[in-house]
Every structure is written in C-alpha cells, then in structure tokens.
Amino acid sequence: MVKRSLKQRLEDGTVIVAEGYLFEMERRGYLQAGTFVPEVALENPEVLKAVYRDFMLAGSDVVIAFTYNAHREKMRIIGKEDMLEPLNRAAIRLAKEVAAEHPTEEALVAGNISNTNIFDPENEESKEQVRRMFAEMIGWCREEGVDYIAGETFYYHEEALIALEEIKKAGLQAAITMGLMGENVLRDGYEVEESCRILEENGALVTGMNCFRGPKTMQPYLEKIRSSVNGYIGALPIPYRTNEEHPTFFNLPDGGCSCTLPTETTFPTALDPLYHNRYEIAEWAKEAKSSGVRYIGLCCGASPAMIRSITEAVGYEAVNSKYSPDMRKHFLFGEDETLQQHNKDYRGKA
Structure with a gap:
C-alpha cells in the first residue's frame, strides 16, 4: 500500500499518535528523570527501536522520532553538545527503520521539536537563540526525510509560532500542540484556543494540546479549540487523574502515600497510583473523537496497552489487537x- 501523508490520513479519518517515550524510557531504566535527555538513541538504540515498535503495533500511525529535549540547551546543560547532531539523526533513522516494518501500511515518521525552557518574551536574544535551535533540528529532520514535524509542549504562544515559522521555511507540514499549565492560560497571556487559531491561520496542519493535563482537565479546552479553529485538532493528554483543583500533573498529590518523597510532589517519579486505567482512556478517546478531534493519542505516562485501547475505541484494529x-x-x-x-x-x- 502506498504510504499516505498525514494530511491524507486526517482526511480519511482519525490518526492515532503515541508519544510518552520520555516516561516509558525512564520506567524501563534507560533515561534519567530530571535531566530527561534522550541519550538512549545513541547508547541503547535497540531499546528505543523496541519502544517505537511496541507503540506502533499498538495502533500508532506515527513513529515520532525521540528528540524531545534533544536540543542545544539541554545538551549544553549535561555537557554533551557534541552529541547533539548524532543523537537527532540517530533517533530519526531508528524511527524510519521501525516505521518501514509496519505490515499493512508504512507508518509516518515525525520529526520532533519542543519547548526549549529558555524562551523569554521580554528578551529578543532568547527568541533568536530559540529560532536557531529549532532551525538546526528541523534541518536535520528535512535531510533525514521525515514526513512532518510534531512541535509540542509549548507553553508560550510566541515560541510555538517561531517553531511553526521554521517548519514552514523547511517546506514541511506541522502539527503544533500546546502545554497548558495550571494558570489555564499560556504563559504569555494567550488563551489556548486563541493561540491555536493563530497557528492555524499561519499554516499549521494540526493544532491542539498535549501533556501536563489528563483527559478530564484537557477536554474542556479541546472543545474551546474546536469552536475557534476550522482545521484538524490534536489531543495528547497524560493518562493521569488530574482534576479541577490540580489541573496538571506537576502538583498532583497522592493522599495514600506513606513515605517521604524526594520531591515536593509525585511528579515525576511517584505518579504510579494516579493512573487512569485503559477503559477510562478509551472512554475519553470516544469523547474526543465525537468533539471533532482527529489527531488522538497520549503523552507522558502512556503505555502500548493504553494506545491500543484508544485505537480500538475510535473504531480501528491495531496489529496487536x-x-x-x-x-x-x-x-x-x-x-x-x-x-x-x-x-x-x-x-x-x-
């Protein structure tokens, strides 16, 4: 079967997208919590391929190259800037190898850029630094032949817009998803639906939200986005039981914990008791689909079983169903x- 583009697949129906490699790699013992840098692409490539494969066979139409946090600032912090380009290229090449294994239709391969943590709306030099960081990563993505770029977890609208501009310069399609923190607005004051509308007007194929929030505290904003944009909506929540009092997983408490945690909250390594089960995730997927979301998946904390439950909930059958x-x-x-x-x-x- 000829491999369809992201746009073609969205036109045909729901696209399943598995993210969450960061937590999955930490859970498997191949990534350090805190720094959260995906060195696994170079140090343990077979492990990364196995995770790519597990999520793809669970129903993901996309293998997203694991380059989240593989940008120049993160590599500087850990003193390994010399690994930056090799890591990015290796993650993409491994993703392409796995995508080609799909038994019915080759999976899409997405390049990945994300929040840089250095963006400052009051500092023009920081904006140019962010732009340079995105440009070099997107350049490697283009050279390695990705199908589109997933730009994710932006909590500043302007940073997301810079990312989109650089993706467009490279001639690639963009799926841009925002991370909404507990203030319920982006950190530069934009409502998330306003941000998505502007991103769509500037050429993003998909706009929406990912990470930080579970289904319960993300879904109301997805509905606002749906009423504000005309194009394709993306939704990739975390699979944790966030609530109105604690809308993100950064400060999600565990009232049953009987020990002293090394950090003030359960994030990031003590969230285990706070999971949604796969049936709750499936119910949310049905709700998201009925509200007009076409690009559906999960972010940090996702498991292949959860992705399979989403796949089946929206009416598809995964290879591993x-x-x-x-x-x-x-x-x-x-x-x-x-x-x-x-x-x-x-x-x-x-």
Whole structure:
C-alpha cells in the first residue's frame, strides 16, 4: 500500500499518535528523570527501536522520532553538545527503520521539536537563540526525510509560532500542540484556543494540546479549540487523574502515600497510583473523537496497552489487537462451559 501523508490520513479519518517515550524510557531504566535527555538513541538504540515498535503495533500511525529535549540547551546543560547532531539523526533513522516494518501500511515518521525552557518574551536574544535551535533540528529532520514535524509542549504562544515559522521555511507540514499549565492560560497571556487559531491561520496542519493535563482537565479546552479553529485538532493528554483543583500533573498529590518523597510532589517519579486505567482512556478517546478531534493519542505516562485501547475505541484494529483482553477462558472470571464450576462459584471470594 502506498504510504499516505498525514494530511491524507486526517482526511480519511482519525490518526492515532503515541508519544510518552520520555516516561516509558525512564520506567524501563534507560533515561534519567530530571535531566530527561534522550541519550538512549545513541547508547541503547535497540531499546528505543523496541519502544517505537511496541507503540506502533499498538495502533500508532506515527513513529515520532525521540528528540524531545534533544536540543542545544539541554545538551549544553549535561555537557554533551557534541552529541547533539548524532543523537537527532540517530533517533530519526531508528524511527524510519521501525516505521518501514509496519505490515499493512508504512507508518509516518515525525520529526520532533519542543519547548526549549529558555524562551523569554521580554528578551529578543532568547527568541533568536530559540529560532536557531529549532532551525538546526528541523534541518536535520528535512535531510533525514521525515514526513512532518510534531512541535509540542509549548507553553508560550510566541515560541510555538517561531517553531511553526521554521517548519514552514523547511517546506514541511506541522502539527503544533500546546502545554497548558495550571494558570489555564499560556504563559504569555494567550488563551489556548486563541493561540491555536493563530497557528492555524499561519499554516499549521494540526493544532491542539498535549501533556501536563489528563483527559478530564484537557477536554474542556479541546472543545474551546474546536469552536475557534476550522482545521484538524490534536489531543495528547497524560493518562493521569488530574482534576479541577490540580489541573496538571506537576502538583498532583497522592493522599495514600506513606513515605517521604524526594520531591515536593509525585511528579515525576511517584505518579504510579494516579493512573487512569485503559477503559477510562478509551472512554475519553470516544469523547474526543465525537468533539471533532482527529489527531488522538497520549503523552507522558502512556503505555502500548493504553494506545491500543484508544485505537480500538475510535473504531480501528491495531496489529496487536490480537492480544487485547479476552476473559472468556479465565479460570475465575471466564464463561467457557468447560471451566471448573467450583472456581467460577468462588470468584466473589477470591
């Protein structure tokens, strides 16, 4: 089958997009929490390929090159700027290798740029520094032949606009998603729906939100975005139970924790008890789709099982849907007539 572009896939229906490599790599033991730099692309490439593959086979139409935080500022902080270009190119090449393995239609490969953490709306030099950082990463993406650029987790509108400008200069399509913190507006004062409208008007193929917020505290803003823009909406929340009092995972408490945590909050390494289960994620995916979201996935904390639940919830079948739960043969909870009746009778006491 001829590989369709992102635009073609969006025209045809829902596009599933798995992010969350950062937390998944830390969970597997191949990335340091805190610095959160994806050195795994060079140090353990087979591990990165396995994660790419797991999410793709769970239903993701896109393999996003794991270059989140692989920008010059982060590499400077850890003293490894000499690794910057090799890391970016390696992450893209590994993504392309895995994308080509898809058994029915080759997956899309997205380059990835993100918040730089040095953008200052009052400092023109910082803006030029950010622009240079984006330009070099996007240049490597273009040379390596990505299908589009995913620009994500921007909490300043103007930084996102700079990213979009550089993507357009490179002649690539852009999916730009914003990270909305607890103030409920972007840090330079823009409402998120206003930001998305401007980004769409300036040529972004997809606009929307990712990270920071779980489904419950992201969905109301997705509906505002839908009423403000005409194009494709993207939504990639975190799979944690954020709420009105704690709309992001940065300050999400765990009232049942009995130990002293190394940081003031559960973020980033003690969020485990605060997960949504895959069925809650599936219900949100249905809601997001019905509200007009076409580019759907999860961000930090995502697992392949969760991505598969989204894939199936929106009406698709993943390659690995053959491993989706089927309790009919379970010794306690199954209904197969050949199962032992005394076990089935015992299920409520187990």
